[in-house]
Amino acid sequence: MRLPIRPDAVLVQAVIAGALSFAHLHDIANAAGQHGWKAWAYPISVDLLLVAAWHRLRTLRAAGSPARSAWIWFAVALVASLGANVATAGLLDLDQVPDWLRILVAGWPALAFLGGTFLAHNPLPRAEPQALVPADCDPEPSIGLDLEPVREAVTAPEPAPALPPAPVPAPGLVAHARKVAADHLTATGTPIDLDTLTARLGVPAPLAQSIAAQLT
Incomplete structure (x- = not known):
């Protein structure tokens, strides 16, 4: 599958500018005595x-490191390229190149070698490694800080109120209750219930419950 080729204006412009700058530098070097x-x-x-x-x-x-040295070498290369472009615009007679330009062109290889070596072999500053804390070692707690976990107060449930002791009926009252229960069974054919027993005896409900417990 062929990808469509689309012209990029920025890329075309970069190629044209690079070719022109390349030709200007070549002309300056050739005029300064560097042939072939x-x-x-x-x-x-x-x-x-x-x-x-x-x-x-x-x-x-x-x-995040200082980049002053890189800026210096970038400016040196930019001045060399820009100077060659300006010099070939008719401001310099390429047939009569001044001596100072010949010196600059002849000394450029040493300067470029120095700059390239510095840029390529100067290591980047590295951040200091942080000390690692072993997994089985707790970090030292800060002074004045309580690292103990906060425990929620658990309120104990209040005990159920103690019930008063059941009243103890007198033996005579129990005997009377037996008679009332027997009469009720004879009349109705069903055992007497607690409410009826309480009403017949005329006693409080707790006492009636104690009597009924002894009747069963």
Whole structure:
């Protein structure tokens, strides 16, 4: 399956700008006495230093470290590229290159090598590792802090109120109750209930319950 090729305006512009800058650097190096493959190597050296400095700059900023050194080498490569572009705009006679420009072009390889080495081999600052606390070791508690868990107060249930002791009926009252219960059974054919017994005897309900317990 073929992917559709879509022209990217930014990419096209970058290619055009890079090609023009490459040609300007080549012309300056050639005019300064660097002929053949050496004239083609100068643009590559300048562009690589520019890209390396920009990459180092982004890495340092992402790590939160000072990026002053990366800025310096980025500015050096940018001035070299921009200076070549401006110099080829008719401001400099390429047939009569001044001596100071010849010195700068001849000294560029050493300067680029120094900058590339510094950007490539200068390690990033590392954060200090935090001390690890063993799993079986409790961290030291802070002074003045109570680390004991708060326990909720549990209210004990109140005991049920003690019932008064059941009254003890007199033997004569029990005998009378037996007679009343027998008469009720003879008249109705059913055993006497507690309410009827209480009404017939005319006693309180607790006393009637004690009497009924002795009748059964």
